[in-house]
Amino acid sequence: MxxxxxxITDTSFELPSLEQLLRVLTLADxxxxxVVIGVMLxxxxxxxxxSFLLLRKRALLGDALSHATLPGIGLAxxxxxxxxxxxxxxxxxxxGAALFGALGVAxxxxxxRYTRLKQDAALGVVLSVFFGLGVAVLGVVQKLPVGSAAGLxxxxxxxxxxxxxxDAVAIGGAALLLTLVCLLLFKEFTxxxxxxxxxxxxGWPTVWLDTLMMGLxxxxxxxxxxxxxxxxxIAMLIIPPAAARFWTRRxxxxxAVAAALGAVSGLLGAGLSALxxxxxxxxxxxxxxGAAFLVSMICGAERGxxxxxxxxxxxxxxxxxxxxxxxxFECAYERQHGGRRAPTPGxxxxxxxxxxxxxxxxxxxxLRLRAAIRSAARDGLVQAAGAPRRLRLTAAGEREAQRVVxxxxxxxxxxxxxxxxxxxxxxxxxxxxxxxxGPTLTAxxxxxxxxQHAGPAAPPSPHALGRT
Amino acid sequence: MGWTDIxxxxxxxxxxxxxxxxxxxxxxVLRRMSMMGDAISHAVLPGLAIAFLVTGSRGSVAMLIGAAxxxxxxxxxxxxxxxxxxxxxxxxxxxxxxxLFAIGLVLIVRAADAVDLDPGxxxxxxxxxxxxxxxFSIDAPAPVARALGVPLGADIAARVxxxxxRAALINGAVLLLNALIVLLLYKELRISSFDxxxxxxxxxxxxxxxxxxxxxxxxxTVVAFESVGSILVIAMLIVPAAAAHLLTDRLGAMILISLLxxxxxxxxxxxxxxxxxxxxxxxxxxxxxGMMAVAAGALFTLAVLFAPRHGVLSRMVYQSALALRIxxxxxxxxxxxxxxAKAAEMLSPTPWFARQAIGGRPLVAALSIRSLRRxxxxxxxxxxxxxxxxGREAARRLVRxxxxxxxxxxxxxxIPSDHLHGSAERLEHVTSDQMRQSLRDETGAPSHDPHGKPxx
Numbered sequence: 072m073x074x075x076x077x078x079i080t081d082t083s084f085e086l087p088s089l090e091q092l093l094r095v096l097t098l099a100d101x102x103x104x105x106v107v108i109g110v111m112l113x114x115x116x117x118x119x120x121x122s123f124l125l126l127r128k129r130a131l132l133g134d135a136l137s138h139a140t141l142p143g144i145g146l147a148x149x150x151x152x153x154x155x156x157x158x159x160x161x162x163x164x165x166x167g168a169a170l171f172g173a174l175g176v177a178x179x180x181x182x183x184r185y186t187r188l189k190q191d192a193a194l195g196v197v198l199s200v201f202f203g204l205g206v207a208v209l210g211v212v213q214k215l216p217v218g219s220a221a222g223l224x225x226x227x228x229x230x231x232x233x234x235x236x237x238d239a240v241a242i243g244g245a246a247l248l249l250t251l252v253c254l255l256l257f258k259e260f261t262x263x264x265x266x267x268x269x270x271x272x273x274g275w276p277t278v279w280l281d282t283l284m285m286g287l288x289x290x291x292x293x294x295x296x297x298x299x300x301x302x303x304x305i306a307m308l309i310i311p312p313a314a315a316r317f318w319t320r321r322x323x324x325x326x327a328v329a330a331a332l333g334a335v336s337g338l339l340g341a342g343l344s345a346l347x348x349x350x351x352x353x354x355x356x357x358x359x360x361g362a363a364f365l366v367s368m369i370c371g372a373e374r375g376x377x378x379x380x381x382x383x384x385x386x387x388x389x390x391x392x393x394x395x396x397x398x399x400f401e402c403a404y405e406r407q408h409g410g411r412r413a414p415t416p417g418x419x420x421x422x423x424x425x426x427x428x429x430x431x432x433x434x435x436x437x438l439r440l441r442a443a444i445r446s447a448a449r450d451g452l453v454q455a456a457g458a459p460r461r462l463r464l465t466a467a468g469e470r471e472a473q474r475v476v477x478x479x480x481x482x483x484x485x486x487x488x489x490x491x492x493x494x495x496x497x498x499x500x501x502x503x504x505x506x507x508x509g510p511t512l513t514a515x516x517x518x519x520x521x522x523q524h525a526g527p528a529a530p531p532s533p534h535a536l537g538r539t
Numbered sequence: 540m541g542w543t544d545i546x547x548x549x550x551x552x553x554x555x556x557x558x559x560x561x562x563x564x565x566x567x568v569l570r571r572m573s574m575m576g577d578a579i580s581h582a583v584l585p586g587l588a589i590a591f592l593v594t595g596s597r598g599s600v601a602m603l604i605g606a607a608x609x610x611x612x613x614x615x616x617x618x619x620x621x622x623x624x625x626x627x628x629x630x631x632x633x634x635x636x637x638x639l640f641a642i643g644l645v646l647i648v649r650a651a652d653a654v655d656l657d658p659g660x661x662x663x664x665x666x667x668x669x670x671x672x673x674x675f676s677i678d679a680p681a682p683v684a685r686a687l688g689v690p691l692g693a694d695i696a697a698r699v700x701x702x703x704x705r706a707a708l709i710n711g712a713v714l715l716l717n718a719l720i721v722l723l724l725y726k727e728l729r730i731s732s733f734d735x736x737x738x739x740x741x742x743x744x745x746x747x748x749x750x751x752x753x754x755x756x757x758x759x760t761v762v763a764f765e766s767v768g769s770i771l772v773i774a775m776l777i778v779p780a781a782a783a784h785l786l787t788d789r790l791g792a793m794i795l796i797s798l799l800x801x802x803x804x805x806x807x808x809x810x811x812x813x814x815x816x817x818x819x820x821x822x823x824x825x826x827x828x829g830m831m832a833v834a835a836g837a838l839f840t841l842a843v844l845f846a847p848r849h850g851v852l853s854r855m856v857y858q859s860a861l862a863l864r865i866x867x868x869x870x871x872x873x874x875x876x877x878x879x880a881k882a883a884e885m886l887s888p889t890p891w892f893a894r895q896a897i898g899g900r901p902l903v904a905a906l907s908i909r910s911l912r913r914x915x916x917x918x919x920x921x922x923x924x925x926x927x928x929x930g931r932e933a934a935r936r937l938v939r940x941x942x943x944x945x946x947x948x949x950x951x952x953x954i955p956s957d958h959l960h961g962s963a964e965r966l967e968h969v970t971s972d973q974m975r976q977s978l979r980d981e982t983g984a985p986s987h988d989p990h991g992k993p994x995x
Contacts, residue, residue: 130630131574187849188568191629192781195573196839199774203832206770210825211816302581302644306637313630351648354641361638368624376623 103345109239110341113295114333116246117307122326125312126264133308135198137301139175141205143167172289238298245294303353314364317371336360390506395443396472398432423456423463479505481516494534548670552706553805556763557775559714561801564780569732576776578636580760580769582613584643610757666767666828669706676700706766713762774832782842785849804835866907869897874926875934887923935995940970942988943978949989956989
């Protein structure tokens with residue numbers, strides 16, 4: 072005990088020695104061990120249940136709920152003092168907190184169900200009114216003649232560093248129970264999160280399932296609240312699941328990642344605060360989790376910013392490439408035939424197209440067009456055509472261009488025949504779709520258009536080509 | 540304990556703060572961003588801490604600016620995570636404010652040995668002490684001072700200085716600022732709150748409106764909780780506006796009602812803080828800010844229950860009245876059909892029989908029969924219920940609607956004849972005379988329904 076107390080109340084700013092580092096890393100101190108394991112288990116449990124909260128779009132419920140427990144704590148103190156017991160008996164305070172937490176959640180659900188107010192307003196009303204009541208009750212408690220009420224504030228700010236063995240056991244037990252219930256009801260909770268109307272239609276007791284889920288949230292919040300404080304509890308319910316969501320689309324994996332992230336943030340945060348003097352453990356855990364969130368948001372493998380930016384960039388590059396090929400193809404064709412006959416294979420390849428013609432085809436800037444040409448030339452689709460500022464398709468380029476033009480025109484024909492769109496308007500509409508036409512869809516289009524345009528060649532354009 | 544000028548100032552400061560918060564709250568509730576006040580009030584901690592560390596004093600203008608900047612940053616970051624990361628808005632708000640709060644906490648704890656600063660004193664100003672921090676005084680005639688409750692000296696005729704608290708001044712200034720901006724940009728705020736896309740097409744910069752509102756919320760929050768504590772402003776940003784939203788459908792009225800509710804909560808809250816502990820046998824008073832939030836909550840509960848159109852009770856009354864009317868019409872229809880089938884004498888429909896036949900809740904059915912008898916649409920012959928002349932006419936209209944509907948549904952919706960009854964049963968209760976006439980014309984004035992029963 073004394074060892075770690077020293078490290079927490081120490082006022083020096085010197086770096087931890089290697090020996091200290093080792094002691095924390097190996098969890099040699101009894102107190103460090105309790106704190107680290109307790110916070111880790113709490114991270115695990117709240118990551119688990121927080122995932123369901125996030126998917127149910129109730130992330131801030133934990134916020135409202137943890138504020139709503141305050142009057143319960145104050146009232147429990149008053150009642151227990153009045154009954155002659157110690158006002159600060161932990162089970163009693165926890166029971167009061169749980170009662171008011173559950174009451175708060177019930178109020179939120181009732182307000183959203185029976186009034187026109189949306190969930191955010193319901194959360195805000197319950198949060199502020201209950202917290203106000205809590206402040207008022209604590210105001211009364213402080214003037215009570217019996218005993219001192221000091222320490223009740225620790226429910227707001229937490230007392231992570233002075234967590235004792237019983238706290239860790241309580242958190243561990245809660246985490247175990249929570250995991251068990253979640254595993255048993257995994258299928259039910261999943262359906263409830265993604266499609267509660269379907270669950271209700273299947274005859275499941277959705278109201279009871281929902282109540283049970285919220286009960287679990289209340290349980291983990293109340294247990295965690297007195298150990299780590301209000302803000303950390305809110306963060307632990309929200310941040311790990313939100314971060315996990317960037318890594319996977321599958322729920323079991325997301326929950327596993329969230330629980331792991333919660334546990335690791337707890338471990339690192341509590342460890343850091345034990346190492347460095349005067350770092351509040353709760354805040355450091357939140358900061359570690361926040362850093363994990365930022366990394367996940369940027370680098371996440373499934374929904375991360377980089378991944379989505381890359382896929383958008385690839386798509387826009389592909390669209391640009393296809394536009395370029397089609398522009399070259401159509402310019403070449405127009406130069407040869409004036410747009411009268413269907414193109415013959417190889418014809419567009421022989422025709423060189425000047426750069427200026429292409430520039431007029433679309434609203435390209437010269438810079439963008441040149442970049443597109445450079446990239447297409449690198450892939451061997453176009454080549455310079457002898458004369459300066461002229462280019463022509465290669466054999467591979469023509470094949471690709473023919474496919475693109477063919478998709479475009481098939482889609483135009485489809486729109487004209489089946490969607491009653493005027494030929495003069497069809498070009499723009501087809502533009503949006505042509506890039507996503509796969510081989511199967513192309514085959515279906517051909518079948519729909521009664522095989523009149525089968526074969527690799529592009530059908531003639533249904534509208535006049537050239538600048539519009 | 541008596542009501543002194545201190546109490547008056549507490550109520551005035553509370554009301555000013557409550558009203559400036561409630562004014563903005565209307566737009567937050569409509570934009571479904573009610574939790575923003577809570578988020579900002581937690582998130583400004585690092586702003587306060589940094590400003591404090593830089594300037595080295597509490598309550599400075601720098602602190603206000605630092606907090607306001609972080610407040611707007613909260614809104615920006617929340618929006619960024621929401622849009623760039625595709626994270627649910629509530630969750631992104633939760634991520635941002637908890638992380639910012641943690642940063643603030645670390646800053647304060649790390650710096651606390653050098654300076655006297657703890658989270659409690661940064662977070663919670665106290666409205667109870669706000670009147671003691673006076674900005675300046677003005678001289679007022681004695682009667683005015685007496686009306687305000689200022690203790691007078693021996694010299695009654697002299698002019699008495701009235702000390703204006705700093706908190707009243709700055710909260711008043713914030714209220715003025717908010718009111719001014721809301722008045723000037725009322726149309727823009729309204730359109731961009733209800734329909735940002737429409738606002739953009741009308742040439743209103745919805746994004747600018749959003750951040751303007753967020754800046755105002757940040758400033759209001761910071762000013763309020765520096766002087767009166769955070770709980771009051773969080774509550775007043777949401778609760779009065781939410782209650783007003785239940786009471787009216789018009790934005791102008793909603794704003795006025797929310798201001799009234801905010802002012803009322805302030806007065807009621809302070810009275811409760813002084814007296815409520817006494818009701819439960821405790822001595823002394825309690826937190827005024829907390830009680831103002833509770834008073835707002837009580838007013839909100841009243842609005843939930845008794846709001847004229849959206850209240851729970853008024854909807855319950857409306858639904859019961861509707862259920863009663865339907866049950867009455869079902870009884871009329873039942874008696875008419877029994878008469879028509881010449882089965883009335885044989886079955887002798889007792890009230891018990893009618894209740895069983897129309898189903899539904901027994902109480903509603905019993906009430907409906909009593910109401911029918913009081914309106915003299917139904918009378919008793921021995922044990923049995925029979926239709927009066929007026930009752931027969933009402934029942935005829937009902938059965939006529941029912942059978943015309945069956946005809947219409949059969950003709951236009953191609954519903955199989957054994958499924959017609961259920962739909963017509965629901966529609967007959969909402970059919971007016973005019974509609975009945977149109978139905979008759981539409982179906983070609985048939986004489987019989989699809990089941991072969993005559994249309995009366």
